[in-house]
Amino acid sequence: xxASLNSDMKNSFKQKSSIPNKYxxxxxxxxxxxxxxMVIETGLPYFIxxxxxxxxxxxxxxxxxxxxxxxxxxxxxxxxxxxxKDNRKKMFVLEFFDKKSYLIMVVMxxxxxxxxxxxxxxxxxxxxxxxxxxxxxxxxxxKFVYKFTTSSF
Numbered sequence: 001x002x003a004s005l006n007s008d009m010k011n012s013f014k015q016k017s018s019i020p021n022k023y024x025x026x027x028x029x030x031x032x033x034x035x036x037x038m039v040i041e042t043g044l045p046y047f048i049x050x051x052x053x054x055x056x057x058x059x060x061x062x063x064x065x066x067x068x069x070x071x072x073x074x075x076x077x078x079x080x081x082x083x084x085k086d087n088r089k090k091m092f093v094l095e096f097f098d099k100k101s102y103l104i105m106v107v108m109x110x111x112x113x114x115x116x117x118x119x120x121x122x123x124x125x126x127x128x129x130x131x132x133x134x135x136x137x138x139x140x141x142x143k144f145v146y147k148f149t150t151s152s153f
Contacts, residue, residue, distance in 0.1 A: 018090035022151055024083050028096040029144030032072075035105075036138025042112075043130020050124045056131075063132025064139075072140040075101065080147050 019027075047056055079096065097105070112130075115121050121129075 014092045017093045019093055020089065021083050021086055021091050022148065024091055024093070024096040025080055025144055025151060026148040027093065028076075028079060029141045029148060031096070032141030032144060033138050034141075036134045036136070036141055039112075039130050039134030039137060041134075042116075043127050043134060046123045046127030047131045048127075050127050052124075056124075056128045059128040060132040060135070063129050064136045067133050067136035068139055072136050073143065076140050076143050076147070080144070080151075084151065 047060070050056060079098070079101070082098065083091070083096070116126065
């Protein structure tokens with residue numbers, strides 16, 4: 001009896017926390033832009049304090065290009081397609097990602113914390129890497145928002 005009640009409560013919560021599918025794309029964009037901003041804010045002091053700005057900008061642009069074009073843009077397309085093809089009119093608010101993407105997000109966050117906490121990389125590397133990856137995250141967040149504004153479903 002308890003398991004049935006618990007299941008009913010979960011379903012009720014999910015139903016109450018469900019929104020039209022299109023808005024999941026907007027939420028994903030906001031989350032990605034927020035994450036990108038946080039990563040940039042973390043890396044910027046390292047980036048600024050290291051000097052060698054031309055070399056740092058080149059390296060950050062390289063990191064940005066790899067993550068934007070080969071990783072994050074593909075995830076934007078994957079999640080936008082998944083959400084738009086879902087037959088439900090409303091989806092649970094946290095379904096803007098799938099389980100695998102949440103796992104990747106947790107691993108990346110924990111990895112970044114561990115790298116900084118235990119000084120596993122020099123400050124110079126953290127600076128350009130965080131700025132590049134943060135800009136890629138933010139840009140893909142903007143791509144989600146653009147898809148939200150132009151979607152017709």
